[in-house]
Amino acid sequence: TLRPSALVLPPGSTIGILGGGQLARMTAIAAAQLGYKTHVFCPENDASASHVATFTTKANYNNYSALELFASKVDVVTYEFENIQVEPVEYLSKKVAVFPDPKVLRICQDRVQEKKFIQSLGVGTANFEPVESLEMLQTAIQKIGYPSILKSNTMGYDGKGQVKITDPVDLESAWKKVCADTNTSKAILEQYIEFESEASVIVARGLDSIELPFSMVTNKHRNHILRQTIAPASLPEYVHKDAKEIASKIGKGIGLVGVLAVELFVVKRGDTYQLLVNELAPRPHNSGHWTIEGCVTSQFEQLVRCVCGLPLGSVDLMKRVTEKESLATDSPIIMNNLLGAEVDQWEKCLSQKGSHLHIYAKGDAREGRKMGHVTIIP
Ligand code: ADP
Ligand code: MG
Structure with missing residues (x-):
């Protein structure tokens, strides 16, 4: 029987996570801080998230007997990536609450459906x-x-x-x-959109159906891989407002419970900025890693709060104080990904002023692979 999803899961409950990468890892860390256990389900050996999760099941996503056992051991299930087959997730959702709902997954993993859905809300895309x-x-x-x-x-x-x-x-x-x-x-x-920049907004929505977007950030890619996030984006206030409205509309329209990233193209027409949605990711996002140190509540803690039926945390930026104890400058927070062998620079990263180093313990530092990140709070 399906456990009622409207129940608050108290600390001590177990959150199941499909996927064993860095997003699952950082979710497990946030869950542990609030007193929750995590159970990671993934096919890889020695997965990054398995180092910090309470339990790990190593099995393929279409191993239904392993899924059944997993469902019996967890109180709620979430996932760290959208390129997972929907069928196993639907199977789990018949046995235990799954957030976001597998219907969200269906939309977000199909670019045509995704764009049709976004346009149906009156939001622009290419x-x-x-x-x-x-x-x-x-x-x-x-x-x-x-x-x-x-x-x-x-x-x-x-x-x-x-x-x-x-x-x-x-x-x-x-x-x-x-x-x-x-x-x-x-x-x-x-x-092909001739954008001025790329941006993103992460929106959270809890079981109380209130949407809460984080600040919009600017994202810099190289070879299609995120290199750097600048938070908040240096754009006029009305663009920030537009971005939050778009994210909230999408969160509500899709019936989100959890966190969802909205990737945006920022287009400049004359003197005005316009936002087009590129794609959606119904999970924590690389462009939200800065929230760990930069916001009162991180995207990972927010996900835990959403799926456990807790009230959402504040998405305000952390107040920064200078040595003179006056409020610090408006300098943005910078998050740099450590790709491949860049992770070998960890010692240098540690000694940089205001830096917070995160290493995912993924072993093989293949070129372009996301091995860690550094957030610099100026
Ligand atoms: P992925 O699923 O690989 O992240 P995206 O659709 O986000 O795929 O595309 C990756 C990157 O390619 C984008 O971040 C952007 O830089 C570029 N890109 C994608 N679609 C367009 C487009 N329609 N016009 C211009 N650039 C694009
Ligand atoms: Mg993308």
Whole structure:
């Protein structure tokens, strides 16, 4: 029988987490601080999150007997990534409360559904066309024009399964590349947005149905991988307000319980800024790591509060004091990812003024792999 989700789970309860990476790891740390146990379920050996979780089940996501046992041992389930098959998550949701609801997962892992949903709320996205064959791509490009981006419809991350198309000779090779990268033949063609910058907002929504967005931040990518987050974004107040409104609308519209990141393109038209939604991630997000030290409540603690039915915490920035004990400057908080071998710089990071070092203990420092991050509070 399904445990009623409206119940508050008190400290001492166990939060199940699907996925064993750094997001699960930092969620487990936040959960432990509030007195909760965590049970990580993932297929990898020696997963990053397993070092800090109370329990770990190492099994494939489609191992239903392992899922059943897992469901019997946890009080609620959440997940750290959206590229997980929906079926196992739906299976779990028949046995134990799962937040965000698997329906949210269905929308967020399908770029076409995601954009349709966002537009249905009256929120802007890049123009797009679904593409399921080379012929459909040829028709779609007539409508979208050049340049545009062809993306696999599902399973994309860190720019994988994406090709920019700048002229007609690219079409066939682009189609083949996207299919081969992700082993699917469903894609989306998107208008290429000449953005001024990229930004994101993370919104939390608890069982009391109140949306609470964190501050909008600026994100800098290289090779499609997040390098740096600047918090808060240096943009006019009305843009911050727009961003929060968009995030709240999406959180409410999708029926969120948990945290969800809204990735944005910031477009400048004349003197005014306009926001377009790029994509959604129904989980803690790399661009929210700064909240650990930068906000009264971190995105990870907020997730724990949401899924356990606790009241949400304040998303205010931490008040900073200078040595003279006056309030500090408005200098933004900077979060730098440590990718691959950059993690070897840990000693230098430690001695930097105002730095908070986080290492994920992931072993193999492959190029581009997220191994840790440093948040600098000026
Ligand atoms: P992923 O799932 O890999 O994060 P995204 O859709 O977020 O995929 O794309 C990764 C990056 O590629 C974005 O952060 C942005 O820099 C660039 N990008 C994606 N879509 C567009 C677009 N329509 N126009 C311009 N740049 C884009
Ligand atoms: Mg993205």
